[in-house]
Amino acid sequence: MSDTQKNNPYPFDTAAATKLLTDHGWTKQNGVMVCTKPGSGANQCGSGVKAGTKFAMEVLSQSGSTVTDNEMSAIQSSLAKTGIKFSIRTAPVNSVLSQTPQCKASQSICKWQLSYFGTAGSWYFPAFPTGDSLFASSGGSNFGNYSNPDVDQLIDKTTTSNDPSAMQDYSAALAKDLPVIWLPEPDYQISVMKNGLGGFSQDSLANFHPAQWKWNK
Incomplete structure (x- = not known):
């Protein structure tokens, strides 16, 4: 992980987010930000955003989890x-x-x-941190169609180079050009192990490996 990612270039701050919007042509009306200065200038709403556009969006979230429901509600409250x-x-x-x-x-x-x-246990991506499946323009799990040619080159280096800086550069680039909204993964695997059982450890993909188990004396 790069220092850029470790230092979090976008710390959570609703006040700063509000100022960022109001400094760029958005005005709060009845509790919702509305574009009042359309255009692509430094203090305008952005290219393609029409006057009167409300800052509103919808998420389709996995059902069946109280943890996920609470997480979505917390996000809703913060964005409000x-x-x-x-x-x-x-x-x-x-x-x-x-x-x-x-x-x-x-x-x-x-x-x-x-x-x-992302409800606990519902989905697992390859454990390798290279990002080629998730964030490469042609990635098989790149559902949001994130595409950045510079990042594609960095991802390619993570799979073809043995230079440690390849992963560092990739990590720093995506810490600044965020392809997704980072959300914590709920707890999933809770294991109870009897004293004396050896060869067992928590697996990042919730797999069991009984062939490696043994009783320690």
Whole structure:
């Protein structure tokens, strides 16, 4: 992990977020930020944002978990403090995955905005930290279609170079150009082990390896 990522370039701060929006053409109206200065200038809303656009978004979240429901509610509350309307819609995990596929903006299946299917034990990506599956432009698990040619080159180096700086550079780049919103993974595996059992340890993918178990005297 790079020092840039360790130092967190975007610390959580709702007051700073509110100021960032108001400094760039957004005005809070009835509790929701509205674009009042359209355009791509330094103090305007941004390219393609029309006057009167409300800062509102919807997440399709995996259902069936109290932890996840509470997490989404906490996010909703924090965003509301900055004037961002955050709507929550829930569905079973298979439905979430089918409704939020990889797509192009012009496709009818690409109307979804945010997707969350991180409930404990519901999904596992490859354990390797290279990011080629998640964040490369052609990554098989790059559901949000994040694409950055410079990052693609850095990711390629993490899989082809033995230089430790390759991972450091990749980590620093994604710490600044965030491809996703980082959210903590709920506790999943809780194990009870009898004293004397050896060869057993918590597995990051919740797998068991009984062939390695043994009783210690």
